[in-house]
Amino acid sequence: MARAATTADAFNAVAEPRRRQILDVLHGGERPVNDLVVLLGLAQPQVSKHLRVLREVGLVEVRDEGRQRMYRLNGHPLKQIHDWVQGYEQTWTERFGRLDAVLAELSDEEDGNDVSGK
Amino acid sequence: MSVASSRRAVVTLPTDTQIQITREFDAPRHLVYRAWTEPELIRRWWSAERGDVTSIDVDLRVGGRWRYVMTAHGGFEVAFHGEYREIVPDERLVHTEVYEGAPDAPAVTSVTFSEQDGRTLVTMLVQHTSQEHRDMHLNSGMEDGLQDALRLLEEVAAGLE
Numbered sequence: 001m002a003r004a005a006t007t008a009d010a011f012n013a014v015a016e017p018r019r020r021q022i023l024d025v026l027h028g029g030e031r032p033v034n035d036l037v038v039l040l041g042l043a044q045p046q047v048s049k050h051l052r053v054l055r056e057v058g059l060v061e062v063r064d065e066g067r068q069r070m071y072r073l074n075g076h077p078l079k080q081i082h083d084w085v086q087g088y089e090q091t092w093t094e095r096f097g098r099l100d101a102v103l104a105e106l107s108d109e110e111d112g113n114d115v116s117g118k
Numbered sequence: 119m120s121v122a123s124s125r126r127a128v129v130t131l132p133t134d135t136q137i138q139i140t141r142e143f144d145a146p147r148h149l150v151y152r153a154w155t156e157p158e159l160i161r162r163w164w165s166a167e168r169g170d171v172t173s174i175d176v177d178l179r180v181g182g183r184w185r186y187v188m189t190a191h192g193g194f195e196v197a198f199h200g201e202y203r204e205i206v207p208d209e210r211l212v213h214t215e216v217y218e219g220a221p222d223a224p225a226v227t228s229v230t231f232s233e234q235d236g237r238t239l240v241t242m243l244v245q246h247t248s249q250e251h252r253d254m255h256l257n258s259g260m261e262d263g264l265q266d267a268l269r270l271l272e273e274v275a276a277g278l279e
Contacts, residue, residue: 088137088256092127094166096141100125102153102162103145110149 010077013057018042019050023059026073033069134249137256139242147233150240151208154229160186169196180205184213200224215244223251 014020018040025031025039036047051071054060058077063070127141143150153159157174165171169190176184185199197218203226204212211229223246230241246252 089127089129089139091166091168092129092139092141093125094168095163096125096127096143098163098166099150099153100143102159103143103149106149106152106159107145 010057010059013053013059014078016050016053018046019054022047022050022054023073026060026071030070030072032065033071036071131252131256132243135246135252137244137246137252139240139244141240143238143240144236145238146236147231147238148208150231150238154211154231154240164188178202178205200227204228217255220251220254223247223254225251225255 014023021040022036025036031039033044033047033051036042036051037044040047051060051062055062058074060071061074062072125141127139130138130140132138153163155176155178157176160174160176161171164174164186165188169188171186171188172195173185173187175186176182178184180202182202183199184202185197187195187197190196199216199218200214202211202213204210209231213227214224215227216224225247226245228243228245230243232239232241244252244255246255
């Protein structure tokens, strides 16, 4: 946990391609670690390391089922990233807000109202 | 601040290589078209709240070029340019679009202006040549690697409030 600064948020956690693969797999449903080892073609210690990072940021949750540990996706930490992606939409929303003001002025001009004194 | 200015642009991803932006305006389309194509008017809205427009060049004819430049609040310059492919006054514009920070990823943007009852619906469809370029555009400024997560994010986030 001491080195958490580099991995402690969802942004960093999903910046690693293997961890995104794990999330993709878990998006399809809960899986034991052995499935992930097979599907990703990685050694178990590596998979476990990635799972630990994903658990630290809350993207993956685990429960014991008999002798197996079952991993599942928790999408909520992704919302902050999703919200960030909305920045593109925000830019256009801001542009269009300004465009509304320009259009209001053009409409006034067209209606013959004198706006030059404003 | 008017009610209208709080209306959101609606961004959707119709296919892996497209971005679509729609927004309705409380003005007839010939005015929206003017605001979209006249440099002195573009200058007043295109920078959003992100910086100051420093240059707007528009050569509005098929084959003519355009270039928009702004200085972002962070002090860096952001520039786009392209060429007009199709011009139907008040109705439709098709142009290429290159973000100069990623010149290898040109897109083709089609803008349609449709009027009903004095209001105008603007639909912009940005067509990229690959999903990678599309995601790069959408996430301009995003860290490398995060782009791949987009589809998953969308699916997952769609299930959240």
